[in-house]
Amino acid sequence: MKNVKKEITKALGDELHEYLSLQKIDELLEVPKHENMGDLAFPCFELAKVFRKNPSQIAADLSASIKLSPLVVSTIKAVGPYVNFFYNKEAYTKELMTSVLKSAHTYGSHTFGNEKTIPMDLSSPNIAKPFSMGHLRSTVIGNAVGKILEKCGYNVVRINYLGDWGTQFGKLIAAYTLWGEGEKVRSNPIQELLALYVRFHEEAEKDASLVEMGRAWFVKLEKGDPEAIKLWKWFKEESLLSFKGIYNLLNVSFDSYKGESSHHQQSEEILTLLKEKGLLEESDGALVVRLDEEGLPPALIQKSDGTTLYTTRDLAAAIFRKKTYNHAASLYVVGNEQSLHFKQLRAVLKKMGYDWADEITHVPFGMMLKDGKKMSTRKGKVVFLEEALEKSIQFAKQNIEEKNPGLNQKEDVARKVGVGAVIFHDLKNDRLNDVEFSYEEMLKFEGGTAPYLQYTYARAKSILRKAEGDVTSYSFNAEDWGYAWSVVQKVAAFPEVIEQAAHYYDPSKVAKYLLKLAQSFNAYYANVRILETGSYQNGRLALTEAVAIVIGEGLRLLGVEVPEEM
Template identity: 55%
Template sequence: MIDLKGIYTESILSALNGELDAQTIYSLIETPKHQHLGDLAFPCFSLAKAMKKAPIEIAEHLSQKIKGPEIDHVQPAGPYINVFFSKNEIARTIIPSILTAGAAFGSGEDGIGKTVVLDMSSPNIAKPFSMGHLRSTVIGNSLALIAEKMGYKAVRLNHLGDWGTQFGKLITAYRKWGVEEDVQENPIGELFKLYIRFHQEAETDPILEEEGRKAFKELEDGVEENIRIWTWFRDESLKAFMTIYDLMNVKFDDWNGEAFYNDKMGEVIALLEEQKLLETSEGAEVVRLDDKQLPPCLIKKSDGATLYATRDLAAAIYRQQEYHFDEALYIVGQEQTIHFKQVFGVLKKLGFSWADHMKHVPFGLYLKDGKKMSTRKGRVILLEEVLNEAISLAANNIKAKNPGLQNAEDVAKAVGTGAVLFHDLKNDRMNNIEFSLEDMLAFEGETGPYIQYTHARANTLLRKSPIEDVEFTSLSDEDSWEVIKLLRLFPEMISKAYTQLSPSVLAKYLIDTAQSFNKYYGKVRILEQDSELGSRLSLVQAVVIVLSEGLRLLGISAPDQM
């Protein structure tokens, strides 16, 4: 794809006498906020010292020297040199290349021959799938799709929370207050009630906590009845989770949860002992990480029980042996930052060079009334309910505005889930998000349905086209040029989203592209039969390709009609 910044860099470089190198020039080039100021701008401040002139003088002087076949004209504006490209010259390269590539447009080669594993979603079994797990799921899924677009083989791992003291507590609660028929009829709902009740009762009855720990110890020791109850809880949870994953069209390659690594932690402890990395601290076994300015990593508690870190070490070693990954991404909330620094630090101390290619991808929280959601306290919003409400709202909108729409049910599902997913992904992943059903389900403004509607509108134009074969020759209007410049950036935005491990880069780009196209649509009679009709329809087709593929990379469907 044509690199306008690269073209401008070369033109500036040839006009200078070695005062700046190409890389520096490229990094300084800006995009003006207003289109009347040109397509790109170069600030001359950094040349003042070397050229012994004021930046305004330098801009006046250099603007007369900058030339090139793709450049229409150059205009000094104070200390800036603004360049205006030859629109048709550039467009004749950009639009045909998009149409030729189709859905493959924007594909990269950085990941070819490489594997990336993504630890994502990872809900706790026997608990409802809450909004709290949405971010890990959708950010992880989008990063996996973007990685595949960059050429990687992406392996999606769902490290289920299916082990730990909480299951001893839940087994205890079920034995005391549970009714088998009720659990069979509504597994997650009933188990959730039992979990909340346990913690409520434990506030006034401390013995319950001891009973819960004892029940988990029996589970660890393989007591048959405890294993039977735990397996039942796990199986029912997975059935409920699959309903939600199917709604969001999210799939996994590996469902190994915490319990899977029970028999693999001994190997980790043996390795640590062999390399004399374990130390005793207050009866517990730890690995010191003072050299990394980190607190000690707790490997075994004083009672011999292993911890999250032990399991994550075992999981990392297993995944490297199983998948031979080149990169490993952990899409887990920012509150786990220290934990992952410790895990990666221990792996490096063990001599595993691949630990340098492991990254924690943190994100902010969903808040309810400014507070963190908590399943223990019952302060939780269920994701399935939010998705179903969004789909229902979309169905009502379709019924009101387009009652004859074919596949209305499928479109409602695509639009409803798209609203929820896009609302998450357009936010910078490090920001907390205050839960607002109204904002999430809004179909106007900077939303998923707005982009989907723009895509459907563009498809409608193509269906109404009076000509079959379209070819780009030239366009004379300014608004089409603004759209073309944005379409050109699609490969760059995909690469940037992966480099920054932030799907919001792509989401914000799609908003800009949809807004630019709608502005164009509002000003230009696209289907008017004149000499530029084929070029306008070529542009529309290119918009369809970019919006459809961009939404797909966010895990969102793009209906042809709405």
């Protein structure tokens, strides 16, 4: 279904393309002050100069020559210097409803992705550390972007690139051998390992030999020392168990868990390749690729002690992904504090001669702040995500007990609402903005929240359950248009919103759109008696069902589950 304004813009463009761009026409079109002047008006003042005619004459000529389907616009009338357009709301809405109800959850899908493969690096938490709010952002943004791209016909491969390799594991192993207790770690792995890590940093400030010890353990780990490997494996298993609990709650899954450790061995090949191409330079005993021409600082490839680095492993992983997936684009949903890293990654790959380097696409997002400041793992200043999710679910439960204690499947609804609130709290913001973490904001279940949308969906569903009769032919009451038309136009806009969200990798476009749709529908619900029997009931029910379809599908794309009753 086409947007009516777009159709009119196009039709005007066919007449005026020599003088005005489509964008200019779009800007000129205005909503008349009085309803009896139509739904949209085009002023002809600007054309007077080029046509050397008076604006009223131009309006009269245009209204006679412009071609628009009577199914879209019923009347075109010149009034003074304006061309006024009257929409054919009835025909337009009938066609839209037929199409939405027939397509059901496939409404809004596109095929422009042509089944091309897009690997997406998302979530990617660091083992032996708590799952941070930054990782939550990556997980929920990535999950939503993936679903939106799939709806546009792409084949998305979700890769959880675990941070399971690097100097920090040397430090952690050192700390464990010094102060660790097996029992404690087993019973509360993440918190215990974090405590060891924090203690290591504190004591290393006083005792420099610890730094040396940590480094030595990482060298051992890279060389495959059995004791180092055994401890590292154990930390990783415990961490994964805890992460998977979070993924279950969030209802997110991955196609691959290939993390940094899966690529450290390929680092040798990367070094050889870089050497062959003469790209490596020594700098204080370390090996770097200079990126002066690109205006970037040099990329560190190997430390002076011979160990590999984050960038080295990412180079290996990028090459592996191109070989494995022959991708159209390779996405990295990672915080914007790593922008430089991804610029360097792309630049080094380009220098290595890979013509696909530009397919590396960083999808950055802002930070999650606490009291206006970045949260720091090293200092132990983090909000534990599981705690946040549990709090939200608890709050949802309380709400249900107060407002609807007889509800079926309370536990399941509370989980969907509580988790939905956390996810949506993140997604409704432009992804580049920093988000202040606030329980108060997150647990507000009204206004621009997931519970508000879930509630609107459940309300629509309950109306449909109460109504009898099948929804096959629809009539619309002209008196309803005041509230119905804005709902209709929003329903019609869904496919375009999806396309935009895919183009900008931006789920907030869907989130904001859903809030507007729900607002229009709730105003419609408050002012129009949807269930009143008579010849218009079918039309009203069709609109209600269309809204339920779009909200349900929109929330699914955002990774928010929707209960049928609330």
